[in-house]
Amino acid sequence: VAMHSERVTMDFSPEKKILTLHLINPLITTQEKDSISQSVTMDEMPLSINLDKSRSRRIKANRFTNREIREALDTPGYLDKRQTTEFATELPRRASFSLACIVFALIGVPLAINTRRKDTSTGFALGILIASLYFLALIFADLSRKNDTMLPYILLWLPNIITVAVALRLHKRATHKG
Structure with a gap:
């Protein structure tokens, strides 16, 4: 679809976020796949464009x-209750997930210290x-973010805490072995 017009006037409604174009003597041409084109002309044609994207698309x-x-x-009325919970837990989720590399390094060191060749696959x-x-625990914690209690915050950090505890136990076991 192609649109051409001799003249265009515009009106914008900031409250409704609607842009209205008044096309004077527009020519609208459509082209089909098999090269058949159709043209339509009019004296005047209003064209309204809704610019309020906040309601048409889910905010993630x-x-x-x-x-x-x-x-x-901080903006009142921008988010509904469910979105507020999701946004409030997003920053702790990012911080928790960022620590995954450190947590895995803590786990990897005692597993790599093993000196016997036959235990490498173990x-x-x-x-x-x-x-x-x-990662299963992180997925479960992410699913719990819909709950607006303190539970999501605890569950977001729980995989890190448990994995660090396992890493400390493995380190202790590795030092007693060697």
Whole structure:
């Protein structure tokens, strides 16, 4: 579809976020796949464009920067109750997830210290198991973010706490072995 017009006047309603174009002598041309084109002309044609994208598309916290999340939480009426909970738990989720590399390094060191050759596959399997359980716990914690209690905040940090506890136990076991 192609539109051409001799003249265009515009009106914008900031309250409704609607842009209205008044096309004077517009020519509208459509082209089909098999090269058949159709043209329509009119004296005048109003064309309204809704610019309020906040209601037409779901707002997701993971598409926002940290600063934008804080601003959205500080703006009254911008988010509904469910979105407020999602946005409020997004920053702790990011911080918790960022610590995953440190947590896995803490787990990997005692598993790599093992000196016996026959135990290398056991350490590898244990590492994969711990990482899988860690990410399953993170997915479960992420699903609990819909709850507006303190539970999501606790569950977001729980995989890190448990994995660090396992890492400390493995370190202790590795030092007593060697």
